[in-house]
Amino acid sequence: MTESTVQSNQLNQQDDTTHFGFETVAKQEKVTRVAEVFHSVAAKYDIMNDLMSGGVHRLWKRFTIDCSGARPGQRILDLGGGTGDLTAKFSRIVGDKGHVILADINNSMLNVGRDKLRDTGIVGNVHYVQANAEELPFPDNYFDCITISFCLRNVTDKDKALRSMFRVLKPGGRLLVLEFSKPIVEPLSKVYDAYSFHLLPKMGELVANDAESYRYLAESIRMHPDQDTLEGMMQEAGFEQTKYYNLTGGIVALHRGYKF
Numbered sequence: 001m002t003e004s005t006v007q008s009n010q011l012n013q014q015d016d017t018t019h020f021g022f023e024t025v026a027k028q029e030k031v032t033r034v035a036e037v038f039h040s041v042a043a044k045y046d047i048m049n050d051l052m053s054g055g056v057h058r059l060w061k062r063f064t065i066d067c068s069g070a071r072p073g074q075r076i077l078d079l080g081g082g083t084g085d086l087t088a089k090f091s092r093i094v095g096d097k098g099h100v101i102l103a104d105i106n107n108s109m110l111n112v113g114r115d116k117l118r119d120t121g122i123v124g125n126v127h128y129v130q131a132n133a134e135e136l137p138f139p140d141n142y143f144d145c146i147t148i149s150f151c152l153r154n155v156t157d158k159d160k161a162l163r164s165m166f167r168v169l170k171p172g173g174r175l176l177v178l179e180f181s182k183p184i185v186e187p188l189s190k191v192y193d194a195y196s197f198h199l200l201p202k203m204g205e206l207v208a209n210d211a212e213s214y215r216y217l218a219e220s221i222r223m224h225p226d227q228d229t230l231e232g233m234m235q236e237a238g239f240e241q242t243k244y245y246n247l248t249g250g251i252v253a254l255h256r257g258y259k260f
């Protein structure tokens, strides 16, 4: 993230505007437009994920599960859980005595997720809740672990969302944020730019008949706080022992933090 982006983000927090990709928009407009993106892509979301990442998103998610420390009997929140990849894995780990909540603001994504999980026999210990990450409708100190995977970038007030996650996490619980981040190798950065600004919208057009949403994806990734900035935001929200892992050269990072 450049210095001017940091300054512009700080300014935006003081007024009623924010970013939707590279555009500056009213905060409420961002909420509406993010909702439009996910209503539009929901049906093709999974296939696009596999195509865009060459299947590597499955490895990033597997690593997230490995870092979660999830155990039988635990209560887990998969926030912005969308089509439920992480929820499905957690459901198997926590078992009959545990409980996974897949929460998402978007009912199209929730419906696709619920249908997919039920079709694969995942029922019983999973519940689906339509909720905004900024105002989680759960009691204080409720979850053993919260994951938020490729969602935080889309949230209008990220600091508020992080505080909300902190509130509902149990003392000793951990938050894992899986998100696109800043590549740490310069040549990779150039190839990645070419790929995301040229190829991604074309793939979106061909497969999901929606180039715009995938242009937004590329732009929103560039506007998202880099590794160190996000770690600072987590600490500001109260998380301790924060740490991040760069995955695929920093294209993606997994941030971890605890509530004590």
Ligand SMILES: C[S@@+](CC[C@H](N)C(=O)[O-])C[C@H]1O[C@@H](n2cnc3c(N)ncnc32)[C@H](O)[C@@H]1O
Residues within 6 Å of the ligand: 034, 038, 079, 080, 081, 082, 083, 084, 085, 103, 104, 105, 106, 109, 131, 132, 133, 134, 148, 149, 150, 151, 154, 155, 156
């Ligand atoms: C890119 S998808 C990620 C889905 C899934 N977690 C994954 O990793 O495949 C982002 C999800 O975040 C959800 N989302 C966006 N803003 C949100 C908010 N403020 N609160 C909760 N969910 C939100 C979207 O509806 C969408 O389902």
